[in-house]
Structures are given as structure tokens and as C-alpha cells.
Amino acid sequence: MTFPFRHNQIVLLMTSNINQPTKAIILYDSQSVGGSTDRLIDSIGKKLAETGAYVEKARCKANADYSFVKEFDLVVLGAPIYYLLVASQLSGALSRSNLKQALKGKKVALFVTCGSPEPMAQFLYLPQIKMHLENPVILVEKVFSPDQVSDPAAVADFVSDISEAFGKSC
Secondary structure, eight states, X not given: OOOOEETTXXXXXXXXXXXXXXXXXXXXXXXXXXXXXXXXXXXXXXXHHHTTBEEEEEEOOTTOOXXXXXXXXXXXXXXXXXXTEEOHHHHHHHHHSSHHHHTTTOEEEEEEEOSSOHHHHHHHTHHHHHTTOOSOEEEEEXXXXXXXXXXXXXXXXXXXXXXXXXXXXX
């Protein structure tokens, strides 16, 4: 499925429990176009859109301007793990751009994709993202194993957890 582009961002469509749609942005890193992380992002975006939210996705760049993040109610951050580290563009964006500042006080869902056992990923990889965050409301954290990346049930569970936590936080 093809989506219209807006400022190098792919636009999908999610809604909130008020009269306005929830605005969600998926900020991610992936070293390949059309790979498993890209497909996962599309699946997450589509599932969020099915909840009625307005959803956009944007591939992270280490030195980009992230002031647009203030427009969104929900931020989903995620990346694959390469050689025991969170993909470089997301970690770079968190440490070298204004993304860290833009995420202050935001409702955030985190995920990583990796082949490591989940306890190891929870201990080693998610903290690599969280250490760069200041006062966000972390709604959900998820480790997607290789078999879960393309599993519609795993994606649906993640989005359901996000929706439930987002609803409780309002």
C-alpha cells in the first residue's frame, strides 16, 4: 500500500476518545528500506489508524529538527538493534538533536527489534533509548523478536497496550 508523503514523512490515519483524532507519530530508525522494521512500522501505523488515530511516521536523522513533535499527542519510538546497540540514527537524534527536548512530557511508546532474548533486550537495549528521555510518560515498552516482527497478533497486542495506556493517561 502506498501512502502520500508530507515532508519526507509517510502519512497514515488514529482517533482519540474526545471529538478530535489522537495525533500519533512513529519515529524510527532502520538501515534498510522495505525491510522487516519498515514493514513492522507500517503494521503498527495501520493498527493505530484502525483505532481512529491520525498517524504519521518519520525515519530519524541524527541532526534533524524535531520541533514538529510538539504537534503530536503520542510518540512511538523504535529501532532495530545492531551489534548490541540501538540503531545509530535514533540514538543520534536523541543525543544530538532537539528530539530529547521535544519529547519532554510527551506520551511515548518504545520498542526495539532484535534477536536477543526478551529479558536481555529489556535490560540492555530499551535503556539505551530511555537514558536519553527527560520526563516522558512511557506508556508501553516492547521487544519484538524476529518472528514477532511479521506477526499480526504481536502488533495488535502492542497497539492494544498503547491504546489502553493512552486512554488511562488522559
